[in-house]
Amino acid sequence: MTSNNSVRICNPDNVSGLKGNILRIEAPGINPFVNELCEISWGDDSLSFGRVIAFKRSEVVIQVYNGTLGVARNATVKFLGHAQKLTFSTESFGRVFSGGGVPLDGLPVLKGTSVDIGTPSVNPIKREMPSQFIETGIPMIDIFNSLVGSQKIPIFAAQGEPYNDLLLRISSMTSADVVVLGCMGMPPAEYDRITAEMQTSGASTKTIVFAHTTADPASECLMVPDMVLATAENFALKGKNVLVMLTDMTSYADALKARESDLEKIPAERGYPGNLYSQLARLYEKACDFVGEGVITIIGVSTMPDGDVTHPVPDNTGYITEGQFFLKDARIDPFRSLSRLKQQVNDDTRDDHRSLMNAMVQLYAEAQGAREKAAMGHDLTNRDNSLLEFASDFEVGLMDLSVSLSLNDALDTCWTILKHHFSREDVPIDRR
Incomplete structure (x- = not known):
């Protein structure tokens, strides 16, 4: 990952624009890089963080994690010389973090290894062929649409279907060693319910949660998948079988849509960014069976507004993933669901x-x-x-x-x- 390894400070009064979560500044001679972490300060004690998402000549565009509300035009921006990091620790089981990696459970900050987020996916020629059956305890998955290690598969569901309950069931019964759950755009009451049920079910003993709710800044929503996948990858590199669950990828896409609007970019279908496919593929392609090491398997919920499967999020997702679990009337529909990798394991489970x-x-x-x-x-x-x-x-x-x-x-x-x-x-x- 690109790094400058030096702290550079942009003098006050260089702010040229504020909109939504986007801060624009004139920063001649700073030489930033995309995803560089920034510290924004103003007044006596006001402080926020952000990351560089674009630059052109001397103008730098920064996505501010907590939003730009209250940011003064005489703010000082400090470029920290490195991208956002994640503290990786094997002591993180049962913990809950924000999209920025801040503990939400009242427990101390983790001590561990600082690792990069948003790293590239593994070259397919350096991956093992999928061959490991991942048991979930859900008959409609295990029998009819078997989940296979390193598979990437979505749950398509209309709003109101119990997709989060399905994820909770899988997390408590799966044969995976580690479960990493990413919540995006979740109502606070639903977040409280899910974290409480994970504690009572015992699933929290092998689960790590990164959560963004509707009460949090939208920019944090965009960080959740990268935090989740960086955690999963580091466990997989230690030989663990890791199951990643992301809910709701439509909320993630909506956050992308809002950011592109703040950047005043020309939208594509239904207002979503033209690179929506690439943004989704970048995340799903982190599913991997590492040679001689562990496995990352990804299940991502994509809610369908008005039950419309042609909505840009499920539509693009279907071209990236290896099948889908279609949730309808609180059941996994056997006719509209498909695991394209089930043939890799069906002959090795039981003869019948x-x-x-x-x-x-x-x-x-x-x-x-x-x-x-x-x-x-x-x-x-x-x-x-x-x-x-x-x-x-x-x-x-x-x-x-x-x-x-x-x-x-x-x-x-x-x-x-x-x-x-x-x-x-x-x-x-x-x-x-």
């Missing part, structure tokens, strides 16, 4: 995994046809009735998000449901 997965989905699809017949008043056959009863048991026993089962127990549950409703000949499983 793949055949059971296919049979259950096929029968559930047939059951939807039987439901349509019933809704239109058509006569139902005995098989139709069996399919309807099967679908009901399938939804209660496997699709309900409150169901927690190991993969073996979930597969056994599949057999139990099938035996209860169908004869051996009626189940589409080849037993040769």
